[in-house]
Structures are given as C-alpha cells and as structure tokens.
Amino acid sequence: MVLVYGHRGAMGYAPENTIPSFRLALEMGVDGVELDVHMTRDGEVVVIHDFTVDRTTNGHGYVKDLALSEVRRLRVKHGFGGKWGPVGVPTLEEVFREFGGRTRFKIEIKRGGDYYPGIERKVVDLIRRYGVNAQVVSFDFDAIRTVRELDPNIETGIIFIGRIRWFLDIARKLRVRWLHVSQDLVDPEGIEEAHRSGFLVGVWTVNDGEVARRLVSMGVDDITTNYPDIIIKAIRGA
Template structure:
C-alpha cells in the first residue's frame, strides 16, 4: 500500500456493498441479508486479517470498528510486548512499515509508542490513529458483543507475548473462551498450561506433521496452508472434530479461491478483502 492510494471510509464501502447487492436483485438490507445467506448455504466464517487495510490502517481501532460493522466472525490481531511489559497490537517487530517511527518495538515503552501515528501511507483522516493496546481492542470488542446479537471473536496471533498477561486481559473482558490462538507449537503449549480450555490453532504446512501436532496440542483447529488443503484433509480433520481455518491472502485472496474454500467445506477463511468474499459467496 502506498500513500498515493486513496483509502475510503467504512460508511462508503458499506454503501457500495449495498448497491452491489441491489444490482443482483437482492435486498439492500445488505449485511444482515448476506450473513443470513452465508450461514445458511456455506456455513463458513470470515476472519478479517489485521482488520481491513482496504478501509483503514491495519491493526488500528479504526479498522477494527469498520470490520465490526461488516459483522465478521473473527478479527485477527497480532500481539506483542513493549519494553515496559504492556501488550500492544502490531504485526511487525519494527515500527518502520506501519508507523512514523523507526526501530524495534521492544525497545519502546507504551508511552513512547503512543506518540506515534499508526497510519503510515494513509490519508490525513487516519493520521491520529495510534498503536492500540490489547486492552483497548478487548474493550471495543466486548462493548460490541454486548450490544449486538451476532458476536465477533478474536483470532490472536501470539507474535511476542507471555501467556499469563494475555490470558488475564482476555479473561477480564470475557473474550478468552471464544478466542482462537495461533502461534508456534511451543507458545501454544505454554498457553495451554495457563488456560487449559484455550482454543489452540497451530499452523499446518506439511501433512506429515499432522499426527504429532494433534497428539501434542489437542487443537481446536488448524490454520492449514492453502496449497496443502484438499477435500480429503478437510474430511479427515472434521472427522476428528478439528476445525479448518486457512489464510486466503496475497495471491490467493481471489473470488475463485473463496468459491473453492466453500466447496471444500472449510470452517473459516481469513482475508484482506471481506467485502469481496461477501459478494462472491452471495451471488454464486
């Protein structure tokens, strides 16, 4: 993403979705209609990757507010730890790509990080967006779930975080039990000790590691590499009551792949293009 690209506000994007749905002869009651149809016909959830960088800067409160309006099933967040032990949301280990700061995040205190803009490359309207804390994100999500029928849960990518403070914050906001946790096998094992009922989701890139990971981690789900997915593997995992998530990102984030995911019967797809997923799966 580059600064020359114009980023649109959430209300405009949602308005476009309503117009597109009307074009196909469907009710412009848009998102509610979509969610009902997707649940009835595909039974597949959608995870918004770092929120949605199409709408607002990744991993900011602005983008999380936007995708909550889109009624996604999961919001994926990347959790890291500051120099003074605070949990914040940032994908990279350095500040260079997404903020107006530089250097290692771990060398900065929360107070220092809060002085930065987290909208590198975005329009002026987003320049006051800061790197959010995990607690700020949890507060936003808990308030949303309290006031809306359809719940949105957290997909927690444990980038650099100790289990105990992570569990404590999510528990405090009532979000622990429905969250899914992605990370290294070692991190997930440590998390399991801190929260035995946590929904672990290890990555799966090579099928020959499947049995070992199941025996070691007893996972709720696998985040399966898209090229490794096939109907047989999905059936095998479902037979063992293990859910299947997959990242449809970069070159795989396409309507043809959304349709294939639905045909395979996977449980959740992760995307940078939530509206494109909605449009594809409600019109085919």
C-alpha cells in the same frame, strides 16, 4: 457456516491492526477479527504485526525495546491518504474494551515467552477479564502449549506453512482445536483427514471470491481475508 475473519481488521481498506480497521471489518459483517500481538519493554501487550515498528509506524526499533509510552506516541503509516487521519497502535486491552462481546477474536501471539517473558499469561488474563470470545493461535507451538497449560478452556490453534497431514501429530499433542493453513497448501484430502481427527481448518489469506467459494466447497471452516466485504458477498451472497 464458514466463519469469515478480517485479517488485521479490514487491512485492504484501512490501516492494519488498528481500531478503525477492526471497526470497519465489523461494519462489513465479519464473524471475527484477526490480530497480532507483541509485548513492550514494560510488559504491555500491543497490537502490531512486526517485531519492529519500522514498517507500520513512523518510529524505529523493536517493540520489546520500547515502553508503552513510546509506542503511544507513534502513528501508523498507511497508503490510504488522509481518509483515516492520525492512527495509533492500540493495546490488546483497548481493542477488547472497544469491541468486547461484539465479535470473535483470533489472536496471534507472534512469539512466546522465550522472547516475551509472560506474554501468554497476559493474553490469557485479558481474555478472562473481558470475557471475550477468543481463539489464541501461533506459529510458535511452545506459546500455544503454554496457553493450554494456563487455561485449557481457551480455544487454540496452530498456524503453519505446509500440508495439513504433516501437522496432525503435533496438533494432537498440543490438543488444539484449529489448524490454520496457507491457501496455497490446503487440499480436500487434508481437510477431510483433519475433520476425521476432530480438528477444524482455517485458511489464510484469501482475497479472491472465486478462491473462497472453492475453499468452501472443499470444506474449510474459516477464511481470513484482507477484503471482508468481497469474501462475504462471494460465499453468502450478502
């Protein structure tokens, strides 16, 4: 079965990377939720996409320059009117505490220890503490290497923009399980070669049902989407 992940929750319908967004994605029947993490000045792992808080909240500045107490005072900006009320930026621990064993998690570390010293260990420790079904992924291959060194039992994947075959060697060296590729650059030959090499293929960000069905026919193993209900209905008839 092709897994469906809610991109930052169900960000087509709710404020991205927030508790309400993850909750809505689960209500829609996703297999898992995808989220992004950065680290505050005082070493707390928070769930937010950008390096700064400017786009998604009513605050300003880099996440790394803010203390958790400052992040907690922020409110997420969104275009959904008053439907969701005031929504805050959650910590990764709060997300695990809220949803725990109810779903899978795809955790994207936006930048590794060269920028956020120790972030990989903090993420690994939280995964262990809460016993969640989690996959750690990143464009930062050094971050994935560090996660693998800390705990080779945690599922890992690399994210990239390019053809699958270009990244097979690095995937072998990193000993990851997943290759996450943009829907624009995925091809049947690449998927087949990845599978022959023992990798699974995830595709992002897919918001069209017809495209999703085509990708399933090509053999992808997971799809990440802003609109989980649309994709689930398209590929499962739910």
